[in-house]
Amino acid sequence: MSIKFGTAPCSWGVWFPRNEKQTPWERCLNEIREAGYERIELGPWGYLPNQCETLKVELKKRNLDLVATTLMGDLVSDRNIEKMLAVLDDMASLQLKFPSAKYIVLIDDTYTDLFTGRLIRPKDLIESEWRNLVRNIDKIKNYAQSRYGLEIVFHPHAQTHVETEEQIERLLKDIDINLCLDTGHHAYTGGDPVRFMRKHSSRIPYLHIKNCDMEIRKKMKEEGWSLAEAVGKGIMVEPGLGVVNMKEFFQVLNEVNFEGLAIVEQDMYPAPFDKPLPVAKRTYEYLKQIRTAH
Structure with a gap:
C-alpha cells in the first residue's frame, strides 16, 4: 500500500467561494501545513486564489501540492452541462499548471436545499432522467480526458441522485468511470464502505x-x-x-494494495476559526498510525 494523504478546505469549514463564517484562506493554508499535510484539493472555485502565479507562490511557500479540483452541479439537466463545462475550462486552465493535479472530483447537485431541507428537485429519477444523468457524466468525463488529460472521479454524495450503494452499483454498471469513495457519505446513506472498498477497489483510485x-x-x-x-x-x-x-478499512486498503489519494474531508460548516486545526492534527496523527499498523 502506497497511500498519499491530503486534505481540503471543507475540513476548515469552507463550503463557499466567499462567506463571512469561513476561515480566511491564508489561515486555512497555514493550518493545513501546520497539521502536517502536503497535498490539498482546491475546494470551492474562488475560495483559494485561482490565478496561477498567485496560487503557485502560496502553495510553494507552504510546501503544498494541488491534487484535484471539484465540479458540482445538476447532472440530470442537459441545459446545465454547458455551464459546468465552462467552469471545467476555467479550472483546467489553472489545474494544468500543477503537474500533481490529475483529478477532477465530479458531484451531482443535491435534491434538497442545504439549509432548509426543502425538496428542490425529485429525489428519485425516472428511467429517462437516469439515462440523462449517465450520459452527462460520460460527456463530462470524456471532455476532461480528451481536451485536458484530466481524470474525472465521480463522488457519490449524500442527498444526491447517486448516494446509496444500490445507486452506485447501478452507475458502475452503466458507465465506465472511477469513483471518489467518501467513507462518511457512504455510511450516512446506510452503506458499508469497508465491504464496498473490498468489492470495487479496482474502480476507486481516490478517497x-x-x-x-x-x-x-x-x-x-x-x-x-x-x-x-x-x-x-x-x-x-x-x-x-x-x-x-x-x-478495518485500512486493512482492506492494504489487502488491495491501494496506491491512490486519501483526502481528509470532514464537513463542519460553520466552524469556529479555532476548531479545525486541533481536529486536523489529531486526524493526521491517527491516519499515520493506522497506516503504519498495516
Whole structure:
C-alpha cells in the first residue's frame, strides 16, 4: 500500500467561494501545513486564489501540492452541462499548471436545499432522467480526458441522485468511470464502505476520508434537519470516532494494495476559526498510525 494523504478546505469549514463564517484562506493554508499535510484539493472555485502565479507562490511557500479540483452541479439537466463545462475550462486552465493535479472530483447537485431541507428537485429519477444523468457524466468525463488529460472521479454524495450503494452499483454498471469513495457519505446513506472498498477497489483510485455519527443521523431523520443543520450539529466526525471501522478499512486498503489519494474531508460548516486545526492534527496523527499498523 502506497497511500498519499491530503486534505481540503471543507475540513476548515469552507463550503463557499466567499462567506463571512469561513476561515480566511491564508489561515486555512497555514493550518493545513501546520497539521502536517502536503497535498490539498482546491475546494470551492474562488475560495483559494485561482490565478496561477498567485496560487503557485502560496502553495510553494507552504510546501503544498494541488491534487484535484471539484465540479458540482445538476447532472440530470442537459441545459446545465454547458455551464459546468465552462467552469471545467476555467479550472483546467489553472489545474494544468500543477503537474500533481490529475483529478477532477465530479458531484451531482443535491435534491434538497442545504439549509432548509426543502425538496428542490425529485429525489428519485425516472428511467429517462437516469439515462440523462449517465450520459452527462460520460460527456463530462470524456471532455476532461480528451481536451485536458484530466481524470474525472465521480463522488457519490449524500442527498444526491447517486448516494446509496444500490445507486452506485447501478452507475458502475452503466458507465465506465472511477469513483471518489467518501467513507462518511457512504455510511450516512446506510452503506458499508469497508465491504464496498473490498468489492470495487479496482474502480476507486481516490478517497475522501471522514466518518459519520449515526446517532446524530438518527436524530436528523426524526427531527427533519437539513444537511447543513446536521453538519452543524456534528454528523460528520473524525475518522476514528464514527460508525466506520477505519482500522478495518485500512486493512482492506492494504489487502488491495491501494496506491491512490486519501483526502481528509470532514464537513463542519460553520466552524469556529479555532476548531479545525486541533481536529486536523489529531486526524493526521491517527491516519499515520493506522497506516503504519498495516
